[in-house]
Amino acid sequence: MMAVCVATTGAIKSIKTFENSFNNTHQRIGLALYGAIWVQALLGCCRPHRGAKQRSLWYFLHWIFGTIVCIVGIMNVYTGLQAYKKRTNRSVTLWTVLFTAQISSMAFLYLFQDKWEYMKRQGVCSREAGQIRPSDDEETSQRNNDNKDLWREPCSKVNALKNLFN
Structure with a gap:
């Protein structure tokens, strides 16, 4: 719910502050992601009880949809950096490197925590x-x-x- 609130606040701020004619890829993907975040939240609220026949299908859809939203969101940051470069002619190399390092370290920590118990037990x-x-x-x-x-x-x-x- 916190992510939905932050995304909604960001969308409102973006619409009020920036020129949003939705004429570039970054803005269109951002709008689609905003809608997808709300769909994902609604899917989470409509969760069937454990043991229900629909639970497996719901879980798979919720998981795959959330994964796709995360991946497309990461890609949209890069399209935003390129749109910024195109609009201002400023270098975005530093921001690209920093964002890539952040995403890489988050992915490493995520995968590491998944295997941490296994590595500890090796039993x-x-x-x-x-x-x-x-x-x-x-x-x-x-x-x-x-x-x-x-x-x-x-x-x-x-x-x-x-x-x-x-």
Whole structure:
């Protein structure tokens, strides 16, 4: 909801402050993204209860739509920088490098946090419910050998899409 409020505030400020004839790609994409953000918010409010038949389809649509909005939003920043360069003849190289560094570091941190638990555990899988149990070191795992439900195998990380299609 915070993102919708910030986007709405930005859209209002943009319409009041700038010349918005929607005659360039950046402005058209921005308008489409603004509408898509509201559609995404409405999709989030119309979420079916867990266990409902429509939940899987809803989840997939909400996830893919949100991912597309994020990717197109990032691309729109670059089109905005190019529109600024075209209008003012100023260099946007510094801003392009800074934005690329920001997006790259955010993507790295996002992917890193997804694998952080897996890297910490690198452990053992329980046969019951596929739960991951961390192994501190070799001595601890040797002491736990009497627990017959554990074995050494790589554990697959269960993600949202895998859950969706199981």
